[in-house]
Amino acid sequence: MRQMNFASLLQAARQLPDEQRQQLIDELRQEIEADKKQKALEAVARTRGRIKGLDRETIIWLAEDEELCGY
Numbered sequence: 471m472r473q474m475n476f477a478s479l480l481q482a483a484r485q486l487p488d489e490q491r492q493q494l495i496d497e498l499r500q501e502i503e504a505d506k507k508q509k510a511l512e513a514v515a516r517t518r519g520r521i522k523g524l525d526r527e528t529i530i531w532l533a534e535d536e537e538l539c540g541y
Contacts, residue, residue, distance in 0.1 A: 474482070483494060524532070532538055 483491065486494065
């Protein structure tokens with residue numbers, strides 16, 4: 471199989487019938503979304519158990535701060 475550069479790949483995609491172009495677009499979007507989801511899940515797995523919540527004093531300070539609460 472001959473190696474294609476981006477420009478020749480794009481040109482080949484432009485020559486597809488409209489229905490096939492739309493199918494290609496849909497498949498590429500699904501792949502991108504799956505890749506994003508996989509990266510997000512990996513990030514969650516890497517940070518699991520490492521992120522700590524706010525301490526009690528900070529929560530109270532946030533709750534009582536008029537500027538932050540809008541009161």
